[in-house]
Amino acid sequence: MSFEKLKVIILTHQDIDHIGSIPEILQECGSKIKVYAHDLDKPYIQGELSLLKDGHLETPPKGKVDETLKDGQELPYCGGIRIIHTPGHTPGHISLYLKQSKTLIAGDSMYSENGIIKGIHVPTVLDIKEARLSLKKYLDLEIESVVCYHGGLSKVNIHDQIQKVVSC
Numbered sequence: 809m810s811f812e813k814l815k816v817i818i819l820t821h822q823d824i825d826h827i828g829s830i831p832e833i834l835q836e837c838g839s840k841i842k843v844y845a846h847d848l849d850k851p852y853i854q855g856e857l858s859l860l861k862d863g864h865l866e867t868p869p870k871g872k873v874d875e876t877l878k879d880g881q882e883l884p885y886c887g888g889i890r891i892i893h894t895p896g897h898t899p900g901h902i903s904l905y906l907k908q909s910k911t912l913i914a915g916d917s918m919y920s921e922n923g924i925i926k927g928i929h930v931p932t933v934l935d936i937k938e939a940r941l942s943l944k945k946y947l948d949l950e951i952e953s954v955v956c957y958h959g960g961l962s963k964v965n966i967h968d969q970i971q972k973v974v975s976c
């Protein structure tokens with residue numbers, strides 16, 4: 809695959825499986841790609857602080873963040889993307905709401921299995937209280953589909969499914 813068409817990367821948070829190969833990709837086609845992330849996770853992504861969950865790595869990734877994102881901010885891609893700050897899994901975790909397709913990119917704020925939203929993944933959460941409050945933010949949105957990084961796509965009765973995981 810060519811990275812020629814890649815213009816923007818939005819990182820939901822600092823975990824290593826989300827930073828992925830960004831340092832290598834940027835080395836290849838650096839200045840053409842703009843990287844976004846939340847302010848609170850930026851220093852970890854840039855390698856200025858040890859990753860909160862993968863601090864043991866001998867060579868932590870050194871990415872770069874060009875622009876930081878705030879709760880409620882909108883980006884002009886894909887018909888408009890609203891940024892939702894959803895801390896808990898990490899302090900700077902964000903979720904993305906794609907307005908046109910009513911799709912929620914939930915990152916690791918929740919996980920799913922076979923299209924069923926299972927809620928917060930407790931073993932990898934840093935602040936469970938915050939994580940619960942974050943999920944409540946989704947109830948205000950009209951969501952048709954959710955993409956969890958771990959578990960993939962859910963498309964049925966999203967509001968009810970989220971209501972269920974928020975109340976338990």
Ligand SMILES: [Zn+2]
Nearest residue numbers: 821823897916
């Ligand atoms: Zn994660």
